[in-house]
Amino acid sequence: MVDGDSTSGLVRSAILAGGTASRFSGKPKGLERVGGERILDRVIRVLESAVEGPPLLVANADEAQSWVERLVVVKDLMPHCGSLGGIYSAVARSPDPMLMVAWDMPFLKVELLKALIDGASGFDVYLPESNGPLGFEPLCGVYKPECAAPIKAALEQENLWTSSFHEHVRVGTLALTEVKAFGDPDVLFFNVNAPDDVAKAEQLWKDQSG
Numbered sequence: 001m002v003d004g005d006s007t008s009g010l011v012r013s014a015i016l017a018g019g020t021a022s023r024f025s026g027k028p029k030g031l032e033r034v035g036g037e038r039i040l041d042r043v044i045r046v047l048e049s050a051v052e053g054p055p056l057l058v059a060n061a062d063e064a065q066s067w068v069e070r071l072v073v074v075k076d077l078m079p080h081c082g083s084l085g086g087i088y089s090a091v092a093r094s095p096d097p098m099l100m101v102a103w104d105m106p107f108l109k110v111e112l113l114k115a116l117i118d119g120a121s122g123f124d125v126y127l128p129e130s131n132g133p134l135g136f137e138p139l140c141g142v143y144k145p146e147c148a149a150p151i152k153a154a155l156e157q158e159n160l161w162t163s164s165f166h167e168h169v170r171v172g173t174l175a176l177t178e179v180k181a182f183g184d185p186d187v188l189f190f191n192v193n194a195p196d197d198v199a200k201a202e203q204l205w206k207d208q209s210g
Contacts, residue, residue, distance in 0.1 A: 010097075011117055013051040014090035015043055016083065016139060017059040017103040018076050028061060030103035032198050035205040039106045039192060040067060050113035051099055058086045059103075078152070082160045083139060088151040091143045102139035104192040106201050107208075112182040115174060116142050123172035128179045130189050136173055137189045138162035146170075 017030055017040070030040040047055045057064060057071045064073045076089045083102075090098050099117060101108060112128065120126035120142040127141035139162070150165035179185050187208075192201055 011051055011099055011142070012053065012094050012096050013047045013055040013099045013101075014094075015040070015047065015055050015057050015103045016086040016090070016100055017057060017061075017064065018086040018089070028067070029192050031067065032192060034106045034192075034198070034201045035209065039201075040103050042106050043101060043103055043108065044068065044071075046108050046110050046113065047099070047101065049110040050117065056090060056093070056098075057103075058089050078155050081155050084151060084160050084162050084164065085155060087138075087143060087162070088148065088155060091145060091151065092148045095145060097142050097144045099142050100139070102191055105140065105189060106192065107183070107187050107190055107204065108140065109182050109188060112179065112188060113140075115178065115182070116140070119172065119174050120144070122170065124169035125166065126172045126174070128174040128185075128189075129176040130179070130185050131176075132189065134163065139191075140189060 031038050034042065044055060054071055057068065057073045058076065059073055060075050060079065074089060074093060076085045077092055078085050078088060087100060090100055097120060099113060116126055116128060124144045124146040125141060127136040127138060129135060130137040147165065147169055150168035154164040176185065179188065182188060187204055190201060190204060192198055
């Protein structure tokens with residue numbers, strides 16, 4: 001554990017919805033329903049249970065404000081930079097740590113998000129380990145203001161990998177064994193990327209509900 005600052009103070013949250021949904025025919029995938037509820041509304045509910053106050057919605061669609069009128073919507077500060085651009089757009093707008101999640105994850109749990117907040121002390125980025133190709137989930141984690149400048153530098157160099165700036169900041173991870181205490185990582189981080197994923201998510205919801 002690296003000694004240093006703490007996230008015991010104010011933590012804000014953000015929902016990343018800025019993608020083009022190229023695999024979803026351009027449709028706003030977070031508005032799809034799982035278990036009779038929009039994925040976006042599920043994500044908002046979980047975030048607001050983990051962090052005080054409404055989340056910031058990072059979205060480039062012109063109609064984004066109509067999705068949830070009570071949320072503040074902001075567009076990417078550096079357009080066309082993928083997920084890393086969305087992360088930058090949120091972290092650069094806050095003087096406080098930001099708990100960020102993608103808007104197409106219907107099965108996130110409050111307890112997992114609280115564990116990320118609690119574990120982030122001493123790190124600039126704190127992410128949960130996963131079974132994914134990166135070994136961690138970059139679109140569900142705590143990012144602190146110290147990340148803004150390194151991320152901007154990576155974007156300016158057109159290095160859009162979500163981990164491209166990690167060598168310049170303090171990175172910590174929530175061990176996979178600890179993540180599993182909250183559920184199956186493949187379910188917790190399941191994201192609706194393609195139309196077929198909606199049916200898969202619906203089946204996962206039924207399995208959990210049953």
